Amino acid sequence: MDVGIVSYGAYIPRYRIKPEEIGRMWGVDGKGMGKGLMIFQKSVPGIDEDVITISTEAARYMMARVPWVNPKEIGALYVGSESHPYAVKPTATIVSEAIEATPALTAADLEFACKAGTAGMQACMGMVASNMIKYGVAIGADTAQGAPGDALEFSASAGGAAFLIGSEKIIAKINKTLSFTTDTPDFWRREGQPYPLHGGRFTGDPAYFKHITSAGKMLLKEMGTTPKDYKYAIFHQPNGKFPTRVAGMLGFEQEQIDTGLLTPNIGNTYSGAVPLGLAAVLDKASPGDRIFITSYGSGAGSDAFDITVTDEIKNYQKNNAPTVEKVMENPVYVDYGLYTKFRGMIVMPGG
Amino acid sequence: MSSVARAWREFPGKYNLEGTKCENCGTIFFPKRDFCPKCRREGIGKMQKYKIQREGEVFSFSVIYEAPACNSALKPYAVAMVRTKDGVLVSGQLVDVELDKIVIGMPVRAVLRKLDEDGAAGVIHYGFKFTPIK
Ligand SMILES: [Zn+2]
Helix, strand or coil: CCCCEEEEEEEEECECCCCHHHHHCCCCCHHHHHHCCCCCCCECCCCCCHHHHHHHHHHHHHHHHHCCHHHHHHEEEEEEEECCCCCCCCHHHHHHHHCCCCCEEEEEEEEEEEHHHHHHHHHHHHHHHCCCCEEEEEEEEEECCCCCCCCCHEEECEEEEEEEEECCCCCEEEEEEEEEEEECCCCCCCCCCCCCCCCHHHHHHHHHHHHHHHHHHHHHHHHHHHHCCCCCHHHHHHCCCCCHHHHHCCCHHHHCCCCCCCCHHCCEEEHHHHHHHHHHHHCCCCCCCCCEEEEEECCEEEEEEEEECCCCHHCCCHHCCCHHHHHHCCCCCCCCHHHHHHHCCCCCCCC | HHHHHHHHHHHHHHHHHHEEEEEECCCCEEECCCCCCCCCHHCCCEEEEEEEECCEEEECCCCCCCCCHHHHHHCCCCEEEEEEECEEEEEEECCCCCCCCCCCCCEEEEEEEEEEECCCCCEEEEEEEEECCC
């Protein structure tokens, strides 16, 4: 049985803040910081937006493109995020209700730093392939926060994408997925703490680069492919520079990663990053295009996927929801004051 | 807890614009009603669940400058009466829009947003608001 993506939807809040504005606040060269990270603006959730509302919008766009799918036939829904609004009370229940998939389904929230969205895709794929469910929904979304003044504040942003996984009318077949996981403490956040901590320079080589290249090489080996066999490649994108470097390490060219590289324009959407990159690629892809994906989540692990776009994408009702490009149009820039208000960082009386 | 239970009963309306339709006279009600005031006794037992369209246009609107405490962080903000594609008038907040760019007839759609929350430890209430259609 072929298992793959039946539909997808993407959502990014409309607000943006520029690194020079964050730098102005903390007395550092924000513009230089942005250049160093290759992040020229990052998305900011509106005051009434969170992972639940972002996931719901992405999932509703996903459903709008497959009007022939009855939401009651969704047997599983997973939301991967590190910023679930509740510590206890699943995001997935509210999203399931909002797309009318309740009550005959299993649902859960996943957390694996920036790769919980792709972990959900793997879970859905396994359940569809084993005939446990007809359709599964995997969502990766975040409203990530970096500590004020920390380097992460220049990148941590908001957005998400949803994928309907199934075996009928698939627009993209998942040929293979595998993962590479180790205990690597490069980045963490303890329960009750508002901001994460990270291991500084430690976050690069033994973490991001080691895990992505390991998973990527394993996948190429198992498939017997080389980077030239793929039209597109998507790597986790904590900034604009890392994916370019890791692509080079694996032998991919810049033009293969450009379409799925959104971080320079929206920042690091954490669990939303690879899912949004994949949505941007599917917006442009044609039948036969092969896509190479490797996500990364601190802690640490990578999920790699080999995907082929099918002829079905020609019948797909893509226009029933906005493309990633359309979602990113007409951003509204906010200053640091509004940014802190939107992010709930101002202590209010009685709060 | 009673406010949590009351909010819970309203989820279908708040999330998915579920109202009711009188099968006797065809009138659609939102929020839902269990009784048709037009048909009275003839309508009893004929009220069916009816999900109204999420898309519509601004029928009328007002900009709020003095807001109740729960909405004070949002002000100024717009509240609109929206005529949905099935002709039902629904009122809700209009977000992600420049207040001076709102016009009657503007196409909008209902999205899920946070409405308010019961303090930092209480439940978060979600429901529909309207945004311009992209
Ligand atoms: Zn009636």
